[in-house]
Amino acid sequence: xxxxxxxxxxxxxxxxxxxxxxxxxxxxxxxFLGPNGAGKSTTMRMVLGLDRPSAGSVxxxxxxxxxxxxxLREVGALLEAKxxxxxxxxxxxxxxxxxxxxxxxxxxDEVIGLVGLDEVAGQRAGTFSLGMGQRxxxxxxxxxxxxxxxxxxxxxxxxxxxxRWIRTLIRNLAADGRTVFxxxxxxxxxxxxxxxxxxxxxxxxxxxxxxxGFIAENSTEHVYVRSPHGxxxxxxxxxxxWRVEATDDGGLAVYGADLEQVGAMAGSHGLHLYExxxxxxxLEEAFMRLTAESVEFHAGVPTVPEPAAxxxxxxxxxxxx
Amino acid sequence: MRFxxxxxxxxxxxxxxxSTAWTLAALVVLSVGLTALVCLAAAAELAxxxxxxxxxxxxxxxxxxxxLAALVLGILAASAEYSSGMIRTTLAAVPRRRSVVAAKALVxxxxxxxxxxxxxxxxxxxxxxxxDRQGVGLALDDPGVLxxxxxxxLYLSVLAIFGLALGxxxxxxxxxxxxxxxxxxxxxxLVDLLPGAFGEWLNKLMPGNAGGSIAMVESFDPNLLDxxxxxxVFTAETGLLLALAWWLFARRDA
Numbered sequence: 001x002x003x004x005x006x007x008x009x010x011x012x013x014x015x016x017x018x019x020x021x022x023x024x025x026x027x028x029x030x031x032f033l034g035p036n037g038a039g040k041s042t043t044m045r046m047v048l049g050l051d052r053p054s055a056g057s058v059x060x061x062x063x064x065x066x067x068x069x070x071x072l073r074e075v076g077a078l079l080e081a082k083x084x085x086x087x088x089x090x091x092x093x094x095x096x097x098x099x100x101x102x103x104x105x106x107x108x109d110e111v112i113g114l115v116g117l118d119e120v121a122g123q124r125a126g127t128f129s130l131g132m133g134q135r136x137x138x139x140x141x142x143x144x145x146x147x148x149x150x151x152x153x154x155x156x157x158x159x160x161x162x163x164r165w166i167r168t169l170i171r172n173l174a175a176d177g178r179t180v181f182x183x184x185x186x187x188x189x190x191x192x193x194x195x196x197x198x199x200x201x202x203x204x205x206x207x208x209x210x211x212x213g214f215i216a217e218n219s220t221e222h223v224y225v226r227s228p229h230g231x232x233x234x235x236x237x238x239x240x241x242w243r244v245e246a247t248d249d250g251g252l253a254v255y256g257a258d259l260e261q262v263g264a265m266a267g268s269h270g271l272h273l274y275e276x277x278x279x280x281x282x283l284e285e286a287f288m289r290l291t292a293e294s295v296e297f298h299a300g301v302p303t304v305p306e307p308a309a310x311x312x313x314x315x316x317x318x319x320x321x
Numbered sequence: 322m323r324f325x326x327x328x329x330x331x332x333x334x335x336x337x338x339x340s341t342a343w344t345l346a347a348l349v350v351l352s353v354g355l356t357a358l359v360c361l362a363a364a365a366e367l368a369x370x371x372x373x374x375x376x377x378x379x380x381x382x383x384x385x386x387x388x389l390a391a392l393v394l395g396i397l398a399a400s401a402e403y404s405s406g407m408i409r410t411t412l413a414a415v416p417r418r419r420s421v422v423a424a425k426a427l428v429x430x431x432x433x434x435x436x437x438x439x440x441x442x443x444x445x446x447x448x449x450x451x452x453d454r455q456g457v458g459l460a461l462d463d464p465g466v467l468x469x470x471x472x473x474x475l476y477l478s479v480l481a482i483f484g485l486a487l488g489x490x491x492x493x494x495x496x497x498x499x500x501x502x503x504x505x506x507x508x509x510x511l512v513d514l515l516p517g518a519f520g521e522w523l524n525k526l527m528p529g530n531a532g533g534s535i536a537m538v539e540s541f542d543p544n545l546l547d548x549x550x551x552x553x554v555f556t557a558e559t560g561l562l563l564a565l566a567w568w569l570f571a572r573r574d575a
Contacts, residue, residue, distance in 0.1 A: 049416045050409050050575040066416040077413055083406040085338060092337035100330035100414040102323070140410065 001026055001179055002047060002148060006056030009042050009203075016042045018203035019056065024181045024196075026147070029174045031194030031211070032183040035291050039203040040183040041080075044152050047181075048077055060148055072101040076141030077150040083137070086126025090117055090136050093125055094143060103144055111139040131162040138169065148179040155189055167193050187287040191215070201291040218286030223262045226251040226275035233271050240265060251275065324424070327415050331424040335398060335432070344394045345436055348477075352387030352440045356380065356448040368455035376457050377465060377538030380448045381441055384473055384536055388529075391433050391477040392501045395484025398425050400494040409575050418571045422489065426563065429481040438474030441536065445470055465538040465548075472535035472548060476555070479532060480505075483559045489566035505529035531555040 002024040009017040017039040024030045032040050045051040047058050049065035057064065060075050068074050084093055094108045112121045115135040120128070125136060134154065141149055151170065155163045170193050174180045184190050190197060190211070197214050199207040207214065224247070227233050234252060237244045243255040254262055259278055266273050335341050359382040366372035367379070402408040415421050445466065452458040459466050484501055491497040509527040512520060524530060525546050532555030534540050535548040545551060 045409070045575070048409075048413045050412055052572070052574060068416070071416055072414055075413075079409050079413075080406060083410045085334075085401060085405045085407045087338040087340060088334070089337065092333065096330045096333035096337070097410070097414050099333055100326055100411075102326045 001062070002058065002060050002181060003062075004043070004047075004056065004058040007043065007046060007053055007058050008055040009039070009046060009051060010054040015203050017046070017053075020200070020203070020205050022198055022205060022208060024179055026179040027174060027177045028195040029170055029180045029182060029193050030196045030198060031190035032181060032198050032200065033187060033190050033194075033287065034183075034185065034200035034206075036185055038185075038200045038291070040185075040200060041152055043200075044077070044079070044150055044181075044183060047150060048075070048079075070101040070103075070144065072097065072103065072144035072146065074144070074146050075148045075150065076144060076146040077152075078134070078137040078141045078154055079152050082133070084125045084133065087124055089122050090125055090128070090139075091121040093136065094139055097140055097143055101144055107143060107145075111142050114142060115139045130157045131159060134158060134162065134166070138166070146178075149173055149181065151180070151182045153183055153185070155184070155186075163189075187284045191283050199287065199290055206290050214286070215283060218281065218283060220255070221278060221280045223254040223257055223259055224251055224275065224277050224279045225254060225262050225266070225273060227266065227271055227273050229271045232269070233266060236265055236269055236271075237262070253279070324420055327417075327420045327424040328427060330415070331421070331428045335428055338401075340397055340401070341394065344390050344397070345432075348387050348390035348394075348436065349440050349443065351390065352381075352383040353444050353447050355383030355386050356444040357383075357451060359383070360448040360451040364452050364455040364457065367452065367457045374541060375539035376452065376459060377463075377469075378541050379452065380459060380466075380538055381444050381469055381473060381536060382448070383444055384441060384477075385533070387440065388477060388480055388505070388533070388536075389502070391437065391481045392484040392505060393498060394433070395429050395481035395486075396488040396494060396497045396501060398429055398481075398485050399488030400492060400497050403488075403492040404494060412575045419567060422485075422563070422567050422570055425485055426482045429485055430478045433481040434474045434478040436474075437477030438471055440477075441470040441473030459538065463538075468548065469536055469538045472552065475552060476532050476536040479552075479556050479559050482563060483528065483555075486559065486562040486566040489570050490562075525551070526554060526558075528555050528558050531558070 004020055004022050007017055007020050008015070020043070032043070034040050042051060046053050047060065047065065060068070065071060065075065091108065091112065094111065095105065098105060098108050112118055115138050117132065117135055117139060120132060125133065128136065141151070154166050154170070158166065170180055170182060174195070182193060194211050197207065197209055197211050198205060209217075225233065230246070230250065230252060234244050234246075237252070237254055237257070242257045245253045247253050259276060263273070263276055356379075360379050363372055363379055367374070367376055402411055411421060412418060449458045461467060484497070487497045487501050488494075491500060505528060509524055509530050512527055513524045514520065515523060521544060525544065530542075530545055531551040534545045535552040546554060
C-alpha cells in the first residue's frame with residue numbers, strides 16, 4: 001500500500017508535482033499514466049525517499065520510506081535502467097545490494113534465475129543490451145521479495161518479447177497480492193496491464209479510476225456521416241433524439257445511433273450520403289484529450305482553455321479525490 | 322539495517338569494479354617507479370654532495386605523484402555513482418544517508434591505510450637500495466624513516482576521504498578531480514607567492530603541504546609544519562570538508 005497526501009515537489013518556480021493525493025492498493029496493478037514531464041518519475045523518487053517533498057507526505061505500508069529498517073525487503077523499485085554501474089558484473093551488483101539489506105547470498109542466485117540472466121551474470125552490466133539491463137533492474141527489485149513494487153517506464157525501448165515478459169511478470173506479481181505501481185506514457189500499455197489508473201498531467205491527478213471504468217467512459221463510438229444535405233440531415237437526426245455534432249471536415253458525428261439507423265433515416269428522406277462509417281474512439285485518444293493541456297504546456301504553445309479535459313476530469317474522478 | 326551491512330555493501334562495491342584495481346595499481350607503480358627513477362638520477366650527485374638536498378626527501382619521492390591515485394579513488398567512490406545514476410539504487414537500498422557516507426569513508430580509509438603503508442615500504446626498499454649503492458642510503462631506524470612509511474599510509478588514507486568529500490560535494494568526476502588537483506598540487510606554489518608571514522602560513526596550512534610532510538622522511542621545503550602537527554591540521558581540514566559533504570548529502574535530492 002502506497003499513500004500520498006498533499007504530495008508536492010517544487011523546483012524553483014516550477015511545480016513538478018502539485019498537491020496530489022492517491023492510494024495504491026495491494027493485489028492490483030496501478031498504472032501511473034501521463035505524458036513525459038507530467039511528474040511521474042519525481043513522484044516515484046519521492047516514494048523512495050530519493051527526493052524530498054516540498055510539502056505533503058508519502059508512505060509505504062504506513063511508514064515513510066526512510067524509516068524502513070530494511071527497505072529492499074518491503075519495496076522493490078525499477079528506476080531508469082541506467083541506475084547501475086556499468087563496470088560491475090550483474091552478479092556483484094546484486095550481491096552488494098543483498099548485503100546492504102542483510103539478504104542471504106543464495107537469493108542473488110535465485111533472482112538471477114528468475115529473470116533469466118544465468119548465462120551473463122558474470123559479465124559487466126555495461127555490456128548489457130537494454131533488455132538485459134532491464135532484467136537486471138527487475139532482479140534487483142525482486143531481491144528482497146518485497147510486497148510493494150514500483151516500475152518506472154518498464155517497457156521503454158524493449159523488444160516485443162521483452163515487453164510481453166514484463167507484462168506477464170507485472171500481472172503475476174499483483175496476482176500474488178502485491179502492490180504494483182507502474183508508470184508509463186503509453187495508454188495502450190496500461191490498457192493491457194493495469195487494473196487501476198492514475199492519470200497525471202502537469203503534476204496533477206487528472207483521473208483516478210478503474211481501468212474498466214476508464215474504458216467504459218472513454219471508448220465511446222459514434223457514426224460518422226457525410227452528406228451534401230448536412231443541415232437537413234442534422235435536423236432529422238436530432239428530431240429522432242440523437243446527439244449530432246458537426247466535424248471539422250464538414251461531416252457529422254452521430255452519437256447513440258448505429259449505421260443502419262442513420263442510413264435508413266437518410267434514405268427515408270431521400271438524402272444522398274457520400275460516406276457512412278462507424279468510429280471507435282481509442283483509449284489513446286481519450287488519454288490525449290485528458291492530458292492535452294499539460295502537453296500544450298510542455299510544447300510551449302499558449303494554453304487554450306480545453307473544455308474536453310476539464311469535462312473528462314469531472315467524469316472520471318470518483319468521489320473522495 | 323545494521324551498519325555492518327552497509328559497510329559490507331560498500332566494501333563489496335569498491336572491490337568489484339576494475340577502476341579500483343587500476344587506480345591502486347597506478348598508486349604502486351607511480352610511487353615505486355618514480356622513486357626509483359629519481360633516486361637513480363640523484364644518487365651520484367647526492368654522494369659527492371654536488372646536490373644540496375636532504376637524502377630523506379628522495380626515498381619516498383614517487384608518492385608526491387602517486388598520491389593522486391588515492392585522491393582519485395576517493396572521488397570516484399562518490400562521483401561514479403552520480404555519473405552512472407547508481408546513487409539512486411544505493412540510496413533506495415540504504416536510505417540512511419549518513420551511514421552511506423560513513424561506510425564509504427571507513428572502507429576507503431582502511432584500504433588506503435594498508436596499501437599506502439605497503440606502497441611506501443616498497444618505495445623505500447627500492448629507492449634506498451639505489452642510494453645505498455652510492456653509500457648515501459638511510460637505515461630503517463634512522464630518524465623519520467619508519468614515521469614516514471607509516472605516515473604515508475595515514476596521509477593517503479585521509480587523502481582518499483578528502484577525495485570522497487569532494488566527490489560528494491561536486492558529484493562530477495572531472496570537476497572533482499580538477500578541484501582536487503588544484504587544491505593539492507597547484508594552489509600551494511601560488512599561495513607561496515603571497516608576501517610575508519601570511520603567505521608563509523597559508524602555504525603551511527594548504528592540505529597537501531600540511532598532510533604530506535608526514536609521508537616524507539625529510540622535505541625539500543624547510544618551512545613546513547612539523548609532520549604530526551601538519552597531519553593533525555590536514556585531518557581537521559578533511560573532517561570539516563567531510564562534515565559539509567555529509568550534511569549536504571543528507572539534504573539534497575539524489
